Amino acid sequence: MHFTITKAGEIPRFETLGVRREGAVGFARIAAPPMNLLGPELVRDLVSLIQWAEADDALQVMVFQSADPDYFISHVDVTRIKEYREEAAKLTGEASIASLFRHLSASRLVSIAQIEGRVRGAGSEFVLACDMRFAALESAIFSQPEQAFGAIPGAGGVQHLTRLLGRGRALEVILSAEDYDAELAERYGWINRALPASSLGDFVRSLAERIAGFPKAGHVSVKERINAISLAPADDFRRDSDLFGEGLRTPEAQSRIDAAVKRGFQTRESEMDLARLLGDRSDGRTLGS
Amino acid sequence: MHFTITKAGEIPRFETLGVRREGAVGFARIAAPPMNLLGPELVRDLVSLIQWAEADDALQVMVFQSADPDYFISHVDVTRIKEYREEAAKLTGEASIASLFRHLSASRLVSIAQIEGRVRGAGSEFVLACDMRFAALESAIFSQPEQAFGAIPGAGGVQHLTRLLGRGRALEVILSAEDYDAELAERYGWINRALPASSLGDFVRSLAERIAGFPKAGHVSVKERINAISLAPADDFRRDSDLFGEGLRTPEAQSRIDAAVKRGFQTRESEMDLARLLGDRSDGRTLGS
Amino acid sequence: MHFTITKAGEIPRFETLGVRREGAVGFARIAAPPMNLLGPELVRDLVSLIQWAEADDALQVMVFQSADPDYFISHVDVTRIKEYREEAAKLTGEASIASLFRHLSASRLVSIAQIEGRVRGAGSEFVLACDMRFAALESAIFSQPEQAFGAIPGAGGVQHLTRLLGRGRALEVILSAEDYDAELAERYGWINRALPASSLGDFVRSLAERIAGFPKAGHVSVKERINAISLAPADDFRRDSDLFGEGLRTPEAQSRIDAAVKRGFQTRESEMDLARLLGDRSDGRTLGS
Numbered sequence: 001m002h003f004t005i006t007k008a009g010e011i012p013r014f015e016t017l018g019v020r021r022e023g024a025v026g027f028a029r030i031a032a033p034p035m036n037l038l039g040p041e042l043v044r045d046l047v048s049l050i051q052w053a054e055a056d057d058a059l060q061v062m063v064f065q066s067a068d069p070d071y072f073i074s075h076v077d078v079t080r081i082k083e084y085r086e087e088a089a090k091l092t093g094e095a096s097i098a099s100l101f102r103h104l105s106a107s108r109l110v111s112i113a114q115i116e117g118r119v120r121g122a123g124s125e126f127v128l129a130c131d132m133r134f135a136a137l138e139s140a141i142f143s144q145p146e147q148a149f150g151a152i153p154g155a156g157g158v159q160h161l162t163r164l165l166g167r168g169r170a171l172e173v174i175l176s177a178e179d180y181d182a183e184l185a186e187r188y189g190w191i192n193r194a195l196p197a198s199s200l201g202d203f204v205r206s207l208a209e210r211i212a213g214f215p216k217a218g219h220v221s222v223k224e225r226i227n228a229i230s231l232a233p234a235d236d237f238r239r240d241s242d243l244f245g246e247g248l249r250t251p252e253a254q255s256r257i258d259a260a261v262k263r264g265f266q267t268r269e270s271e272m273d274l275a276r277l278l279g280d281r282s283d284g285r286t287l288g289s
Numbered sequence: 290m291h292f293t294i295t296k297a298g299e300i301p302r303f304e305t306l307g308v309r310r311e312g313a314v315g316f317a318r319i320a321a322p323p324m325n326l327l328g329p330e331l332v333r334d335l336v337s338l339i340q341w342a343e344a345d346d347a348l349q350v351m352v353f354q355s356a357d358p359d360y361f362i363s364h365v366d367v368t369r370i371k372e373y374r375e376e377a378a379k380l381t382g383e384a385s386i387a388s389l390f391r392h393l394s395a396s397r398l399v400s401i402a403q404i405e406g407r408v409r410g411a412g413s414e415f416v417l418a419c420d421m422r423f424a425a426l427e428s429a430i431f432s433q434p435e436q437a438f439g440a441i442p443g444a445g446g447v448q449h450l451t452r453l454l455g456r457g458r459a460l461e462v463i464l465s466a467e468d469y470d471a472e473l474a475e476r477y478g479w480i481n482r483a484l485p486a487s488s489l490g491d492f493v494r495s496l497a498e499r500i501a502g503f504p505k506a507g508h509v510s511v512k513e514r515i516n517a518i519s520l521a522p523a524d525d526f527r528r529d530s531d532l533f534g535e536g537l538r539t540p541e542a543q544s545r546i547d548a549a550v551k552r553g554f555q556t557r558e559s560e561m562d563l564a565r566l567l568g569d570r571s572d573g574r575t576l577g578s
Numbered sequence: 579m580h581f582t583i584t585k586a587g588e589i590p591r592f593e594t595l596g597v598r599r600e601g602a603v604g605f606a607r608i609a610a611p612p613m614n615l616l617g618p619e620l621v622r623d624l625v626s627l628i629q630w631a632e633a634d635d636a637l638q639v640m641v642f643q644s645a646d647p648d649y650f651i652s653h654v655d656v657t658r659i660k661e662y663r664e665e666a667a668k669l670t671g672e673a674s675i676a677s678l679f680r681h682l683s684a685s686r687l688v689s690i691a692q693i694e695g696r697v698r699g700a701g702s703e704f705v706l707a708c709d710m711r712f713a714a715l716e717s718a719i720f721s722q723p724e725q726a727f728g729a730i731p732g733a734g735g736v737q738h739l740t741r742l743l744g745r746g747r748a749l750e751v752i753l754s755a756e757d758y759d760a761e762l763a764e765r766y767g768w769i770n771r772a773l774p775a776s777s778l779g780d781f782v783r784s785l786a787e788r789i790a791g792f793p794k795a796g797h798v799s800v801k802e803r804i805n806a807i808s809l810a811p812a813d814d815f816r817r818d819s820d821l822f823g824e825g826l827r828t829p830e831a832q833s834r835i836d837a838a839v840k841r842g843f844q845t846r847e848s849e850m851d852l853a854r855l856l857g858d859r860s861d862g863r864t865l866g867s
Contacts, residue, residue, distance in 0.1 A: 110460075110464060128457075130457075131456075131457065131460045131461075131464070132457050132458075132460055132461045133457055146796075147792050147793075147796045147797075147800055148792055149792075149793070149796075150792065150793030150795055150796035150799075151796060151799075152796070152799050152800050152803055158800070158803045158804060158807075159807070160456070162804050162807040162808050163455060163456065163807065164455040164456065164457065166741060166742040166767055166808065167709075167738070167741065167742065167804060167805075167808035167809065168706075168708075168709065168710050168711055168742065168769070168770050169710075169767075169770050170804050170808070171688075171709045171710055171800070171801065171804055172709075172710045172770050172785075174800050174804070175688060175709070175789045175792070175797065175800055176785060176788055176789055177788075177792065178785075178788070186476075187764075189455055189458075191457070192457050192458050192461050207461075207465060207467075209570075210465055210466075210467070210568045211464045211465055213568065213570070213575040213576075213577060214436050214437055214438075214439065214464070214466065214577070215436075215438070215439030215539075215541050215542070215545070215577065217439055217536075217539070217541070218435075218436045218438075218439035218440060218441070218536060219436075219464065221439075221440075221441050221532055221536060222436055222441050222447070222460070222463050222464055223460065225441055225447045225451075225528075225529060225532070226447060226451050226456060226459050226460055226463070227456075229447075229448070229451040229452065229521075229525075230451050230455065230456035230459070231456065232807075236807075239803075240803060243799055243803070247795075247796060247799065250793075250795070252793050252795070253793070256793070279788045279791065281787075281791065286791040287791075288791060288792070288793065399749075399753060417746075419746075420745075420746065420749045420750075420753070421746050421747075421749055421750045422746055449745070452744060452745065453744040453745065453746065475765075478744055478747075480746070481746050481747050481750050496750075496754060496756075498859075499754055499755075499756070499857045500753045500754055502857065502859065502864040502865075502866060503725050503726055503727075503728065503753070503755065503866070504725075504727070504728030504828075504830050504831070504834070504866065506728055506825075506828070506830070507724075507725045507727075507728035507729060507730070507825060508725075508753065510728075510729075510730050510821060510825065511725055511730050511736075511749070511752050511753055512749065514730055514736045514740075514817075514818060514821070515736060515740050515745060515748050515749055515752070516745075518736075518737070518740040518741065518810075518814075519740050519744065519745035519748070520745065
């Protein structure tokens with residue numbers, strides 16, 4: 001394990017996660033400045049967090065939050081794919097965050113995403129891997145931007161979105177690489193519900209405490225039966241992960257990523273409106289031209 | 290069969306169902322005071338009703354209603370599980386209401402639930418087994434409360450809700466054991482539509498008559514093709530039914546049921562707000578403590 | 579191929595489709611007066627259009643529109659089933675529009691339906707076969723009317739609607755043969771979104787251009803992965819197509835079609851309110867009596 005617990009029951013410290021615990025509910029606040037990119041450090045800490053939480057039999061529910069009001073998880077750091085994949089392998093034996101996220105879905109832990117700010121790419125796929133997703137009406141933004149570079153979502157997005165949204169809406173959101181606000185994300189089934197930011201925290205805490213108060217054997221049983229129907233086979237996650245990697249390694253993808261970087265891709269300020277950045281033709285050219 | 294028809298075409302009398310017929314449409318009004326619990330009598334009558342209706346070739350559509358404005362079907366009588374299961378076996382050969390409900394879904398009869406009041410647990414599962422569900426905006430309340438005791442829904446709720454609501458919302462409603470009003474139930478896909486109580490009856494009657502006027506061979510064909518895609522295999526219903534029974538037989542479940550009974554579980558008045566009863570910690574303890 | 583291109587890149591002319599092209603996006607406007615019935619001519623032209631579009635490597639997205647504000651595609655011409663099926667066979671080798679439509683779903687081309695007016699029966703099934711569907715709030719109307727005659731939808735409607743709407747809503751819309759407006763079609767998941775007619779065209783064009791600007795290899799990959807989950811097997815489309823034909827050939831169906839024709843079925847004016855025509859009992863009789 002990648003953390004040290006000095007006293008029994010003590011909460012380990014993580015570089016990119018602020019973790020606290022209230023009874024059977026854990027809260028993990030993502031804090032990976034400047035924009036909560038999913039890089040090796042955050043993956044390492046997520047792996048450690050899951051190991052710690054699963055090892056603690058009294059912990060039933062994990063709530064994920066963000067310390068950055070504009071970014072929950074922006075997306076993967078495309079310059080460090082190999083590194084973060086190696087971190088993921090420390091939990092699952094597979095160098096893939098698809099496999100890490102699927103582990104969370106299959107875990108005995110109940111996971112709830114409390115979403116403020118942007119969740120794009122692997123950020124969206126992380127919250128899709130959580131058991132439930134509640135988002136702030138005013139600030140949450142959802143996107144799978146991979147196809148702007150010619151890749152498919154590689155960490156479960158295809159699997160979850162197709163099942164949740166249906167064929168037409170899944171094709172729309174993945175082919176368009178557009179931003180979707182919380183209201184539309186709710187209508188499409190991307191999230192459970194959109195709530196006013198002012199009530200989101202209390203709602204999630206109350207729900208988490210309620211669930212945590214019910215028998216843990218039941219959590220396992222309910223998750224097993226629902227996952228048996230709705231969680232895609234591990235091989236489909238693997239295949240998507242491989243296709244994502246292959247897609248990004250093509251010269252066309254590399255050239256489009258370079259063009260996007262020139263426009264500010266992977267910077268906090270420019271990604272506030274990533275959808276426009278990816279699709280903009282106002283300067284007479286697209287990413288691909 | 291568990292009813293007697295003295296004259297050809299005459300409608301049998303049931304202890305807990307008020308049945309009338311208008312042309313090719315039958316109406317069954319559930320009346321099992323004090324709170325429409327699903328016990329042996331109501332299961333016995335549902336079995337008889339289905340036998341009678343299926344035997345009558347001129348009957349095409351069955352509408353289910355409630356005589357109690359506050360309860361459609363509250364849930365199973367947890368003190369009489371063995372007894373009501375034996376009644377269900379008289380239709381399907383299997384001592385399980387999951388099997389009874391699935392029989393209704395697969396029947397040549399078109400079934401429509403007109404929901405006013407509470408449908409919780411097996412009540413929710415009964416309306417999910419119907420081919421369509423329309424609910425009164427003002428009064429209908431939906432819940433799968435089983436996990437408050439550590440059990441999964443055992444009469445098809447996991448199968449239907451996961452397919453209708455998707456993984457995230459199905460996990461939410463089943464793990465939380467919360468009450469959902471008709472508006473949210475519609476948004477989640479639990480029901481077809483929520484309608485004002487003042488127009489619900491006319492809407493359902495008109496829809497039932499319209500459908501009943503179309504060819505009965507078509508009803509069978511449509512239901513077969515849609516069920517082939519969306520109705521879970523009988524074995525999955527059986528497995529859920531077994532898990533429900535196993536879950537409720539644990540000492541933890543028994544202790545939580547006892548604690549709930551002390552708070553008024555299975556009484557008409559206290560179950561008006563069952564969600565609170567199950568999750569309340571205001572007296573310093575939960576059902577489990 | 580059933581069209582002639584005189585110069586490289588020139589757009590062929592079609593009797594029932596007005597086709598134009600803007601960069602990587604093609605626009606096909608359905609114009610088959612008096613009511614955009616799907617007969618042999620329109621099927622022939624759709625086959626040719628797909629062949630032309632798929633052969634042109636620079637074309638990425640096809641947008642389908644209607645020249646008739648009241649009818650997008652009304653439904654098949656029930657008097658010419660054999661003929662239009664033979665036209666469909668020229669693309670797929672199978673005498674079935676189910677197979678033609680499924681070809682479009684599986685195509686490398688991204689297809690978007692921009693729906694104004696009525697889409698019933700095979701019209702609905704055509705837009706369901708498109709990758710995305712956006713409809714005018716004021717004018718779009720959706721229906722699968724087949725069961726009014728005792729047939730199932732035969733061109734993919736059962737497959738798509740059951741997966742998109744879920745069991746209850748799919749049973750409702752198919753068993754009722756009712757009209758659904760765009761707002762309800764959106765709530766049910768029949769379409770991606772309903773938009774005001776005044777903004778629909780710009781929205782669709784902008785989305786089409788955005789998608790067309792992304793790498794074409796990615797379109798193929800995304801569609802393959804999403805179709806692997808959500809597009810029903812060809813055999814299920816074939817079976818539905820056969821059942822549709824069998825259903826319509828029964829004496830009961832023929833008699834009901836005759837009765838509907840007497841009420842104006844397959845005429846522009848009377849089909850403005852087809853749902854009423856099919857279900858009306860105000861003259862003391864239904865189609866079946």
